[in-house]
Amino acid sequence: MAQFRLKAISQKGKVVQTEFEADNKKQAQNKVDRLSKTNGLKIQALDEKKVYMYKAQRAGKTVVTGEQEAYSKEELEKALVKLGYKVKSINKKLFDFKGSVPHDEVVTFISLSADLLNQQLPYDEILNLLYEDTQNKRMKEVIKTIQKDLKDGKEGDEVYGKHEDVFGKFASYMLSVASTSGNMALVFESTAKFLERDAEFKKNMRRSLMMPAVTVLAVIGVILFYVGYIFPATAELFLEFDIALPPMTAATLEFSYWLSDNWILILMSFLIPISAFIYFIKTPKGELLKDKYIINIPVIGDLLHKTSIEIFARVFYTLYSGSGQNIEVIKVAAEACRNKYMEKQIKEVAIRRMLKDGAGLIESMEATGVFTNTALSRFRLGAESGALRENAKQLAEYYELQTTYKMQSVIDMINLFVNLFIMIALIAITVVSSESAIIQPNTGV
Structure with a gap:
């Protein structure tokens, strides 16, 4: 899902800023319109987070290049300057093809999670290990997003539901209820078994x-x-x-x-x-x-x-x-x-x-x-x-x-x-x- 940031003014004149996710810009705009009508907000801006490619250099150091998500080119430039870099160029990445996640990659993720949960490892640590070992770019992003959402205290259906296109409808549901099932390892193990059999x-x-x-x-x-x-x-x-x-x-x-x-x-x-x-x-x-x-x-x-x-x-x-x-x-x-x-x-x-x-x-x-x-x-x-x-x-x-x-x-x-x-x-x-x-x-x- 794409990530969006809303800037608005409330009826009392206060600045309101919030981030949310949506499938596309149209869906995000519909959400904002409903929010505006319900709460009487005056919309100032609706920005979508994009990937930017940058070149920057610290004094006496070699030029570094990289990619970073940001809501705007100016926002990324300010962040780099704050870190002590002199920005040489920032350009929006035109083609951000993330690729697909093979079914075997999904099964491996769930199976390894189940095995490591049975070994009493904390789930956050498991996600770190899987992130480092995963070669698939899209899967890396999914794991990173899951980890961030869990740290933000989001519910399981919100954490895994957004990745239904990767895990599938059933697996997403099973993973979402794992944390409240009382036996997280068993749910992960059974889900992996189901995917393998399927x-x-x-x-x-x-x-x-x-x-x-x-x-x-x-x-x-x-x-x-x-x-x-x-x-x-x-x-x-x-x-x-x-x-x-x-x-x-x-x-x-x-x-x-x-x-x-x-x-x-x-x-x-x-x-x-x-x-x-x-x-x-x-x-x-x-x-x-x-x-x-x-x-x-x-x-x-x-x-x-x-x-x-x-x-x-x-x-x-x-x-x-x-x-x-x-x-x-x-x-x-x-x-x-x-x-x-x-x-x-x-x-x-x-x-x-x-x-x-x-x-x-x-x-x-x-x-x-x-x-x-x-x-x-x-x-x-x-x-x-x-x-x-x-x-x-x-x-x-x-x-x-x-x-x-x-x-x-x-x-x-x-x-x-x-x-x-x-x-x-x-x-x-x-x-x-x-x-x-x-x-x-x-x-x-």
Whole structure:
């Protein structure tokens, strides 16, 4: 977030100066306008903190260059002069590209924080260590900002919420509640585990779907090139000599002509529905319907369903305190489970029944229709034995193992179908080519 400074005059004639953060200048101006109307302030200036490059020199010393954030060029110049420097030049940095933070960098930050917290190191000292060891420029800035905000006494949601674009929505929330959870190390550790599992799952999904998809598309491309370009050039030679074509060769040639005449229509008939489908599933309604039906797809649906329940159980275990029904915990776990339909059912069915009807947790979860019998039995056993939190952890670990093995089975099955598709395509090309090779010329006069 960008940092801004407001200078204004109050109704009593006093100078008011405050600093605040906003996503952009427009949002900052809107905040200032609301503040002005509410408190009757007369706005004098709204400055945004920028990065300046400077050259300065102390008497008898070499010229030093550097970068510094400031609200204005004059402000930075005054600060350098106060430190005993003679300013040679100060220019605003035109391109302040901070770069992105790789997912592994975020996981490392949270994991190391958890390990060092378990070793009883103060969090401020941990941030110092991580700042020194981090090479990523953007991550360095994030750590520095977190450290400053914590020293200023800001709340966790304000400290980490502004870095949602780096940590992600769920991780930002988890880190924000860590300081008030009573066990900061456990929350950091569970968050790191969640991010690791999330990254591993996405990697395996790409591995199971991306490469087979590329392979299938490549094979289809080869077949179309053969049928549309290579095969007609060969088959038409026989037609020039008035040689009758065998049935399969004739049918393939007719198909080739049809492809050549209608390739634009065929291409659009694929591109338009696919584009429309992708656009639809990115809308709130489309995403909800996609997540509702995707868990019912054979093999892959069961894997996605159990992964979502695993995440729900892991977050529930991390945040559940054992006192009351922990509505907020259930809500956060639902938002983290990565399935909009499950999230909707848990919020609108389970939580509503618990709040309005006074229903129990297990009864409400069962009414959602999105939890497996295994999950319900583990939660029920935990509720009856008074070990709900521990049973949630056991469920998460059980589904973690099961989905890990199941993912490998899915990958093997997809690879099998891809190999079968390639084999069928090669056989078809071989048969058509063989039939063409044995065509006999007409011997009649």
